[in-house]
Amino acid sequence: MEAVSRLIMQATETGAADATAAKKANAAIGAGFAYGIAAIGPGIGIGYLVGKSVEAMARQPESAGMVRTTMFLGIAFTEALALIGFVVFILIGL
Amino acid sequence: MHHAVIHLHGTTVRLVSSEDATTTAATGEASTESQDLSKPGPIVPELKELYWGGGSFVVFALLMRVVLYPKLKKGMKARYEGIRTAHESADAERASARAEVADYEQQLAGIKSEAARKVDVARAAVEAERADAIAKLNARLGEQRAAAKAEVEAARAAAQSQIRDAVSDVAGRAGELATGKRPSADVLNRVVNEVMAK
Amino acid sequence: MLAAFEFPKINAILRWKDLFSSFNKISLIAVAAALIGTIVFLLAGRKNANEAPKGVRNLAEATVEFVEDGIVMQTMGEKGLGWTPFLLSLFVFIYLCNVPGIIPILQMPATARMAIPMFLSLIVWVVYNGVGFKHQGLGYIGHTIWPPGVPAALKPLVGVIEFISNIIVRPFSLTVRLFANMLAGHILLVTFALLTEALVKAETKVYMLKPMAILPFFMLVFLTAFEVLVAFLQAYIFTILTAVYISGAMEGHGDHDHDDAHAAASH
Numbered sequence: 001m002e003a004v005s006r007l008i009m010q011a012t013e014t015g016a017a018d019a020t021a022a023k024k025a026n027a028a029i030g031a032g033f034a035y036g037i038a039a040i041g042p043g044i045g046i047g048y049l050v051g052k053s054v055e056a057m058a059r060q061p062e063s064a065g066m067v068r069t070t071m072f073l074g075i076a077f078t079e080a081l082a083l084i085g086f087v088v089f090i091l092i093g094l
Numbered sequence: 095m096h097h098a099v100i101h102l103h104g105t106t107v108r109l110v111s112s113e114d115a116t117t118t119a120a121t122g123e124a125s126t127e128s129q130d131l132s133k134p135g136p137i138v139p140e141l142k143e144l145y146w147g148g149g150s151f152v153v154f155a156l157l158m159r160v161v162l163y164p165k166l167k168k169g170m171k172a173r174y175e176g177i178r179t180a181h182e183s184a185d186a187e188r189a190s191a192r193a194e195v196a197d198y199e200q201q202l203a204g205i206k207s208e209a210a211r212k213v214d215v216a217r218a219a220v221e222a223e224r225a226d227a228i229a230k231l232n233a234r235l236g237e238q239r240a241a242a243k244a245e246v247e248a249a250r251a252a253a254q255s256q257i258r259d260a261v262s263d264v265a266g267r268a269g270e271l272a273t274g275k276r277p278s279a280d281v282l283n284r285v286v287n288e289v290m291a292k
Numbered sequence: 293m294l295a296a297f298e299f300p301k302i303n304a305i306l307r308w309k310d311l312f313s314s315f316n317k318i319s320l321i322a323v324a325a326a327l328i329g330t331i332v333f334l335l336a337g338r339k340n341a342n343e344a345p346k347g348v349r350n351l352a353e354a355t356v357e358f359v360e361d362g363i364v365m366q367t368m369g370e371k372g373l374g375w376t377p378f379l380l381s382l383f384v385f386i387y388l389c390n391v392p393g394i395i396p397i398l399q400m401p402a403t404a405r406m407a408i409p410m411f412l413s414l415i416v417w418v419v420y421n422g423v424g425f426k427h428q429g430l431g432y433i434g435h436t437i438w439p440p441g442v443p444a445a446l447k448p449l450v451g452v453i454e455f456i457s458n459i460i461v462r463p464f465s466l467t468v469r470l471f472a473n474m475l476a477g478h479i480l481l482v483t484f485a486l487l488t489e490a491l492v493k494a495e496t497k498v499y500m501l502k503p504m505a506i507l508p509f510f511m512l513v514f515l516t517a518f519e520v521l522v523a524f525l526q527a528y529i530f531t532i533l534t535a536v537y538i539s540g541a542m543e544g545h546g547d548h549d550h551d552d553a554h555a556a557a558s559h
Contacts, residue, residue, distance in 0.1 A: 136306060139407035140316075140406075140407055142314045143408065144410070148415075150323045151322070154325075154326035158333065162330065165337035166353065173345075
């Protein structure tokens with residue numbers, strides 16, 4: 001991260017030599033990392049959750065409706081974390 | 095100059111190929127609205143959106159609560175009720191139809207058994223009549239046969255007595271010719287009987 | 293060969309020029325959503341209810357039955373049927389605000405701005421807390437903060453966590469979920485549309501570049517189809533979470549386990 005931002009710093013110094021541009025670039029990198037890292041956990045979580053739900057539905061198709069409702073609720077709660085990362089991405093990156 | 099410039103609401107989207115990455119792309123247009131574009135943060139709620147959106151939702155929810163939903167639901171309930179009563183009447187009708195069918199089947203069974211009984215009776219009568227006729231026929235045949243037998247018997251007896259007479263006559267004549275005297279009728283009879291019995 | 297692709301400022305893809313000084317595109321979409329919903333249900337109510345439903349009435353009745361069977365009965369049971377109009381209007385309004393994101397010319401989900409999700413979440417917050425106080429009196433506070441069966445030693449900790457979860461995180465996560473999902477979808481669509489346009493219009497000697505515009509275009513088409521699903525799903529999730537919250541407030545912290553205490557704890 002540090003190295004990348006210094007690289008950008010140098011690049012901008014040789015080019016436009018603009019401090020705000022360097023700041024912007026740093027923010028963009030930070031935003032990318034923020035969203036990327038925030039997406040890891042919920043990604044795993046949602047995958048696990050849906051996989052388990054499919055297992056449950058396959059085992060007991062008669063309870064599929066209930067499992068599906070609960071699955072959506074679980075997805076909603078899990079997804080919230082990724083979305084907060086996304087909002088941070090919007091806030092600092094764009 | 096290998097770059098594409100796209101204008102979208104005053105900002106500029108540039109697509110620059112690497113040969114001329116150093117060329118500056120036009121960004122002049124962006125300045126006309128740029129203060130407008132960066133002013134409200136992307137997650138700050140705007141007041142006009144808030145009250146228009148909120149107001150329309152509140153109005154919609156109230157309308158839904160007071161007018162729209164009850165009306166629709168009433169119609170749905172009425173239809174479901176109608177469907178249920180129709181279902182029930184159809185069920186009742188089906189039950190009555192079933193009873194009718196059962197009744198009809200019972201009658202049918204009665205008639206069938208009656209018919210079978212009649213047929214049996216008729217068959218028995220016919221059978222008896224036939225047996226009677228056969229017996230009568232047999233009796234007549236037997237009579238006729240007996241008569242014919244008796245006739246044949248009589249004819250044979252007559253033929254036998256004739257033959258015996260002829261044989262005893264011939265034998266008597268032959269004995270007379272051989273011995274010169276006629277054998278007695280007794281002897282002749284015995285001899286003839288012996289021969290004929292062979 | 294692509295060296296740079298400059299994305300427009302976020303406000304450039306979210307805001308139109310105001311139609312009037314106090315009325316913009318988002319307001320227009322919200323008003324249109326309420327209006328369309330009203331008109332659809334009004335027309336549906338006017339049709340003869342006793343023949344087999346078709347057209348508008350079929351649509352409205354299918355929506356009502358979806359909300360009743362798929363949302364209310366699944367989370368609140370029989371006693372929650374009185375909440376159907378509220379949940380129905382929530383569902384219809386959110387859906388009709390989401391769907392303009394994929395309708396040409398409009399191309400903007402009204403819920404991708406903060407105002408409407410925030411307002412709806414606040415309404416839901418007020419409603420479920422009101423229901424809690426109405427059904428449980430002041431005991432609602434205790435029930436909210438301390439789930440039954442918490443050891444006394446843990447009460448301060450659990451109390452803080454549950455308070456944050458139920459009072460602060462719930463409306464916040466409701467807002468952010470709807471807003472961020474729709475905004476993310478919108479940004480994705482914009483990205484691929486711009487990429488397609490940039491490739492088509494590129495003034496370049498690399499002649500292979502222009503036909504490659506087909507790739508982002510396919511992605512754009514696919515994502516548009518995906519957004520149809522997302523628009524429905526987000527309306528559904530917002531509504532079902534509302535139902536869960538209301539039902540939780542109705543019966544206290546009893547046997548209902550649909551609670552985002554864990555989500556709150558990890559924030």
